[in-house]
Amino acid sequence: MTSPSDALQALGSDIGKWVFHYPVYINTFCLAYHLAELLDGRVENMRHYLVPHDWSQGIPHFLHTADVEFFIATEPMIEEVREQTNCVEGREFTKYRVGSIFVNRARLKRTLDHELSDIQDIESLEALVRLLLSIRNIKDLIVITDVPQSARLFAEELEKLFAKFSTSGSSVKNITIRIRGYWQRDMTDLFERIIPKIYLFSAPIAAIFEDRRARYIPIDIDKSVPNIPTFVAARYAADIEDIEVQKMLDCIETYYKNLFDAAADAVRCNSVPKWAKNLSCYYGRHAESSRQMNPFSQFGALLSDDGHPTNVKARDLEYLKILDRHHGRLADVGNTAQDQL
Numbered sequence: 401m402t403s404p405s406d407a408l409q410a411l412g413s414d415i416g417k418w419v420f421h422y423p424v425y426i427n428t429f430c431l432a433y434h435l436a437e438l439l440d441g442r443v444e445n446m447r448h449y450l451v452p453h454d455w456s457q458g459i460p461h462f463l464h465t466a467d468v469e470f471f472i473a474t475e476p477m478i479e480e481v482r483e484q485t486n487c488v489e490g491r492e493f494t495k496y497r498v499g500s501i502f503v504n505r506a507r508l509k510r511t512l513d514h515e516l517s518d519i520q521d522i523e524s525l526e527a528l529v530r531l532l533l534s535i536r537n538i539k540d541l542i543v544i545t546d547v548p549q550s551a552r553l554f555a556e557e558l559e560k561l562f563a564k565f566s567t568s569g570s571s572v573k574n575i576t577i578r579i580r581g582y583w584q585r586d587m588t589d590l591f592e593r594i595i596p597k598i599y600l601f602s603a604p605i606a607a608i609f610e611d612r613r614a615r616y617i618p619i620d621i622d623k624s625v626p627n628i629p630t631f632v633a634a635r636y637a638a639d640i641e642d643i644e645v646q647k648m649l650d651c652i653e654t655y656y657k658n659l660f661d662a663a664a665d666a667v668r669c670n671s672v673p674k675w676a677k678n679l680s681c682y683y684g685r686h687a688e689s690s691r692q693m694n695p696f697s698q699f700g701a702l703l704s705d706d707g708h709p710t711n712v713k714a715r716d717l718e719y720l721k722i723l724d725r726h727h728g729r730l731a732d733v734g735n736t737a738q739d740q741l
Contacts, residue, residue, distance in 0.1 A: 403434070403673075403674070403675035404430075404434065404655055404656075404658035404659040404662050404675065405434035405437060405438070405655065405675065406658075407651055407652075407654040407655040407658055408434055408435060408438055408651055408652070408655050409438070410647070410651050411435070411438060411648060411651050412438055412442070414468075414648065415438075415439065415442055415443065415449070416466075417466060417467045417468055417640075418449070418466055418467070418468040418469070418470060418648065419448070419449050419450075419451060419465060419466040419468075419469045419470070420432060420435055420449065420450055420451070420469075420470045421451045421452075421453035421469060421470065421471050421472075422450065422451070422452065422453060422472065423452075423453055423454065423455040423472055424452060425472075425602055426683065426719065426722055426723050427494065427656075427659075427723060427727050428472050429683050430659055430679070430723070431652070431655065431656070431659075432450050433679065433682060433683075434655070435449070435450060436450060448465065449466075453471065453472075455471070455472050455473070456546075456548060456581055458473070458477045458480060458481075459471045459473055459477050459478065459480070459481045459488070459633055459635055460635070461481060461484050461485070467636060467637045467639075467640050468634055468635075468636040468637075468640060468644075468645060468648060469634070469635045469636070470632055470633065470634055470648075470652070471632075471633045471635065472630065472631070472632065472633070473490060473630075473631050473632075473633040474549050474628065474629070474630060474631065475490070475629060475631065476549070477633065478490040478631060478633050481633075481635065487635065487636050487637065487638055487640075488633060488634065488635050488636070489633070489634045489636075489642070489645055489646065489649060490631035490632070490633045490634075491631060491632050491633075491634075491649040491652065491653050492629050492630065492631050493630065493631065493632055493652070493653055493656040493657075494629075494630045494656065494660070494727040495627035495628060495629050495630070495727075496547070496550070496602070496627060496628045496630050496727065497622065497627045497725070497727070498547065498550045498554075498600065498602070498606075498621060498622075498625050498628075499606065499620065499621070499622055499725065500606060500609075500610070500618040500619060500620050500621060500622075501525075501554070501598050501599065501600045501618075501619050501621050502598070502599040502600075502601075502606075502609040502610075502616040502617065502618055502619070503522070503528065503596075503597070503598055503599070503616065503617045503619065504597060504599075504615065504616055504617075505614075505615060505616065505617055506615070507596070507597060508531075508596065508617070511535060511595075511596050522617055522619050523619075524619065524620070525557070525558075525561065525619055525620075525621055525624050526561060526565070528619055529558065529561040529562060529565055530565055532575075532596055533562070533565055533566050535596070538575055538596070539574075539575060539576060540575065540576050540577075540578060540595050541558070541575055541576070541577050541578070541595070541596050541597075541598065542578050542580055542595055542596070542597045542598070543555060543577060543578070543579045543580065543597075543598045543599075543600055544580050544581075544582055544597060544598070544599050544600070545579065545580070545581065545582065545599070545600040545601060546581065546582050546601050546602055546605065547600065547601070547602050547628070548579060548581060549628055550600060550602075550625060550628055551579045551600050552579060553625045553626060553628075554600055554621060554624070554625050555577045555579060557621075557624045557625060558577055559577065562575050582601075599616070607718075607722055632649060632652050632653070632656075634648065634649055659723075660723070660724065660727055662675075662676075663676075663720045663721075663723045663724040663727075664724050666717065666720045666724075667717070667720055667721050667724050670717070671717075672716040672717050672720070676716050676719070676720060677716055678716065679716055679719055680715040680716050680718065680719040681715070683719065
């Protein structure tokens with residue numbers, strides 16, 4: 401099987417023109433990793449071409465060091481830049497699927513004041529809403545996330561369910577949903593220990609929560625929150641021809657199609673292709689080194705306690721499963737395929 405990175409070879413002739421600003425996620429790290437292979441031996445310092453980026457900051461309205469700068473973005477991010485300049489193009493490459501939210505068992509138990517009873521698994525989002533509405537004088541709910549757009553869609557669904565289940569006569573119980581990025585600090589939380597918290601994170605952080613079911617209750621929201629279209633965005637200089645940018649985006653779009661197809665094939669065949677070997681290990685080390693930018697990005701669910709794979713083949717296959725689950729064919733067909741994993 402050929403590597404998905406074969407689709408990137410055409411970018412080799414444009415080295416020096418482009419920079420990729422990448423958030424440290426499974427799907428974006430794959431592109432950064434394969435671009436690093438392309439750059440190897442051709443440039444003195446890869447850090448000038450591959451730059452970690454907190455995608456919650458959006459796309460800058462100015463260029464830094466290259467004629468074409470690639471970012472991972474949502475459509476609103478692209479439109480915000482387009483209000484300032486026409487020199488931006490976006491190409492959708494995936495629809496990100498959020499599978500579950502997570503609730504801390506101990507905190508929920510304390511919130512409900514059920515000190516002598518165990519908190520059992522919660523089967524649905526509707527069941528969680530009914531449980532939260534049973535809390536006396538509840539006014540706030542905090543959603544902690546690294547995918548704000550998904551969190552906003554989730555909050556909209558929560559508001560509908562709160563309105564549906566809290567109606568009593570002509571009155572509706574008003575609950576304020578506060579969305580908080582994992583990077584934000586809220587000192588009031590020190591004094592508001594009974595405010596319920598919901599965790600909504602992307603892979604592999606979600607896999608870490610999933611791996612710790614004794615502490616966190618997973619609740620499937622696949623049918624509640626729409627998949628999020630995600631784009632590779634190109635912000636480019638005014639003297640660069642549009643057709644040149646489109647050709648670069650064609651390469652990346654083809655790369656991602658091949659990547660997701662290859663991940664799905666690997667999961668179906670239960671085997672790790674040559675191009676993916678040790679990918680989880682490299683990702684784990686890179687995510688760990690980026691903790692100051694993303695303190696939750698440790699690849700803990702796929703690594704042993706000492707930070708190294710206990711079984712490299714199994715970890716690489718799990719990496720591909722997560723990639724496929726949230727971005728590939730499985731993300732398109734929903735729960736039926738999810739159950740096959």
